[in-house]
Amino acid sequence: MTLPVFSRTLVSGLLALSVMTSAFADDFVAQAKQRVADATQPWHHWSGPISGPAAQANKQILFIASDLRNSGVLGVSEGVEEAAKAIGWKLRVLDGQGSISGRTAALNQALALKPDGIILGGFDAHEQAAAISKVRAANIPMVGWHAGPGAGAMPAEGLFVNVTTDPTEVAKIAAYYAVAQSDGKAGVVIFTDSLYTVATAKSDAMAEVIKQCSGCTLLEVQDTPLAETSTRMPQLTTSLLQRHGDKWNYALGINDLYFDFIGPSLSRLGRTPEQPPFSLWAGDGSESAFQRIRKSRYQVATVPEPLNLHGWQLIDELNRAFAGEQPSGYVTAVHLVTPQNVEFDGGERNTFDPDNGYAAAYSKIWKH
16 A cells, blocks of 8 residues: 555654664764773873972961761872872861761861861862851861862852862763663663762763663662761662662762662672672772772772872862962863773772872972
């Protein structure tokens, strides 16, 4: 039977639309695979600053940690300690112990100690606006690590600069990995903690990528506090599997800490490491995450921050503030750790510590 002209036109149009949609989907998956390939390359060359002010002498600084039980915050504090020693400054670390009240107390203690400079380690500057206003009134320069939703100067919040890898790019590469590894068929649950602005920025960016993948499904976004992962994640993992079953094949999160408790839960539920859901995290790159990736224990990738390098950068940025200069403008690129590259750039020590000579580069700046 011959179709009417209108019907033949409609069918042709639908077929053309189907071909275009399929081509777009293939292009998006190819783009995801290229982004992943670029992000897994080793870091052999220093791309940060090569000039700046010489070391400002006789400075006493404070590092205020959100929670030293958090491996990312601890790693940055250790980098700050190394760099402070190299530049010749005295350093004291105060622990906010994982609570808003603890961080407020630490900031108030910092004011009483009258340091030359303060580093905020791993908490949102908005959270402590009242205490920070007192620091600003005392004309004490402040820099932050993960103290806001993006990298760079934060004058409205009283920060000379916020040091972080671009959280949006960190989040996107995690989502691109899920798209690439699933060939555009990922069923995703995203874990976030809305207490932190940067966490919300990350989870929103992940969701945006997954929604652009026509064959992928964003099953849900779970807002669950990092501080309560040990109590919440076992039951939540069970509930998610009951709700989504095998449709859930990738877990994306804003920090590796979530998976410290998802993995054991999956094991108790009879899921083997070869079975989905596979986890990858846009977090700090914890030691346990590196071990899981190396041993193929449920977790397939992480997007770590160069914690030690960021510690050195914080000292350099604070030195620029003391000298009355502008921030360096340096923002570290994203790096994706997978089973194929886990032994490079510090991975043999279960950390992302780029082999690009950053410590020597900063020391050379300070000693000129």
